[in-house]
Amino acid sequence: MLARLRRVEGQVRGIERMVDDDRYCIDVLTQISAIQAALDKVALGLLDGHARHCMHEGASDGRGEEMATEMMAAVGRLMKRG
Amino acid sequence: MLARLRRVEGQVRGIERMVDDDRYCIDVLTQISAIQAALDKVALGLLDGHARHCMHEGASDGRGEEMATEMMAAVGRLMKRG
Amino acid sequence: MLARLRRVEGQVRGIERMVDDDRYCIDVLTQISAIQAALDKVALGLLDGHARHCMHEGASDGRGEEMATEMMAAVGRLMKRG
Amino acid sequence: MLARLRRVEGQVRGIERMVDDDRYCIDVLTQISAIQAALDKVALGLLDGHARHCMHEGASDGRGEEMATEMMAAVGRLMKRG
Numbered sequence: 001m002l003a004r005l006r007r008v009e010g011q012v013r014g015i016e017r018m019v020d021d022d023r024y025c026i027d028v029l030t031q032i033s034a035i036q037a038a039l040d041k042v043a044l045g046l047l048d049g050h051a052r053h054c055m056h057e058g059a060s061d062g063r064g065e066e067m068a069t070e071m072m073a074a075v076g077r078l079m080k081r082g
Numbered sequence: 083m084l085a086r087l088r089r090v091e092g093q094v095r096g097i098e099r100m101v102d103d104d105r106y107c108i109d110v111l112t113q114i115s116a117i118q119a120a121l122d123k124v125a126l127g128l129l130d131g132h133a134r135h136c137m138h139e140g141a142s143d144g145r146g147e148e149m150a151t152e153m154m155a156a157v158g159r160l161m162k163r164g
Numbered sequence: 165m166l167a168r169l170r171r172v173e174g175q176v177r178g179i180e181r182m183v184d185d186d187r188y189c190i191d192v193l194t195q196i197s198a199i200q201a202a203l204d205k206v207a208l209g210l211l212d213g214h215a216r217h218c219m220h221e222g223a224s225d226g227r228g229e230e231m232a233t234e235m236m237a238a239v240g241r242l243m244k245r246g
Numbered sequence: 247m248l249a250r251l252r253r254v255e256g257q258v259r260g261i262e263r264m265v266d267d268d269r270y271c272i273d274v275l276t277q278i279s280a281i282q283a284a285l286d287k288v289a290l291g292l293l294d295g296h297a298r299h300c301m302h303e304g305a306s307d308g309r310g311e312e313m314a315t316e317m318m319a320a321v322g323r324l325m326k327r328g
Binding site: 165166169170172173176177179180183184189190192193194196197198199200201202203204206207210211213214234235237238241242244245246 | 255259262271272274281295317328
Binding site: 040043044047048051052065068071072075076078079080 | 204207208211212215216229232235236239240242243244
């Protein structure tokens, strides 16, 4: 997870350089799409962990419903992107 | 544009810290959605610039069709996120 | 759920008429975005039901892991839209 | 375009039947993602037509700027889905 995020950080810095160097906008957009895809993967990994571990815990201490509600709100934000 | 990208870079670093500190996954997901929204804004700004300036230039040197095709491919990638 | 889907069906028919009447493309695009938003709501409703009911059932008959995996694959498809 | 929209209409009716028959929610979600992808293709087709034809026309009667603004707003709505 952290390794993936550090790679995303590097990709964002790469885009800053591309903008600085006045690179062709379509190439910058392709890089932005690649970052969005990478962030989607990080998000899915977190959601998966949430669904499995947190909800199990939540179920045992009666917070299952609340956690499912939070998870759906997070999925909704990811689908609309913010 | 560059200022916005530097802010995104800072947000990514913020998420790395959150993951490092083992923060609640839903809060991390909220931050990821915020970054996605910020990147979408950067992408829309670039597309807008492309549609206006590059296409005008392209029209004058006969590359208009090619540039429209490239732009649509970029929009398609942004809609599917990579 | 069904009422919402029937409304979506009506919206799609409305777009067919708009295309048939050669309406301004931007207006058609606005309608398409509205349908996408409506479908996202239906999808979130289904996911929410899945997370709550199906997973509870799944947990009791040992299919919880499998159902979580299926759910994450579905979220991934929704985020990438197909 | 119209043929594609009629197919989308048929797909929405198919989902209504699936919900009516109480089919497994993950299968319904897969179908919703397929419709989203089909609508994205219709939207990209319309945007492409807009970028090529309408903007050419717009340029000749001085509405190019306005049309580019409208197009970017439409792309933004498609990226956020509504």
